[in-house]
Amino acid sequence: MGRLLFWIVLIAVAVWLWRHFKRPTPPRADTEAGTTPMVRCAQCGVHVPQNRALQHESRWYCSQAHLTQGSSSGDR
Numbered sequence: 001m002g003r004l005l006f007w008i009v010l011i012a013v014a015v016w017l018w019r020h021f022k023r024p025t026p027p028r029a030d031t032e033a034g035t036t037p038m039v040r041c042a043q044c045g046v047h048v049p050q051n052r053a054l055q056h057e058s059r060w061y062c063s064q065a066h067l068t069q070g071s072s073s074g075d076r
């Protein structure tokens with residue numbers, strides 16, 4: 001009978017481990033990216049998430065370099 005108890009414990013542990021690792025963990029990065037609006041870079045036209053974009057005078061830029069280029073070319 002001890003052998004039967006050993007298998008019951010083994011299966012119980014296996015089920016516990018399976019449920020522990022199968023537990024779904026929703027990726028927060030995807031949900032944040034889904035709610036973040038996309039903006040268009042005024043310099044190169046690429047679409048970037050608004051929280052990663054740089055704003056200058058109601059225009060959006062994908063990087064600091066394009067912000068500098070876009071703002072300098074707009075003044076001239």
Ligand SMILES: [Zn+2]
Pocket residue numbers: 041042043044045046061062063066
């Ligand atoms: Zn750009």
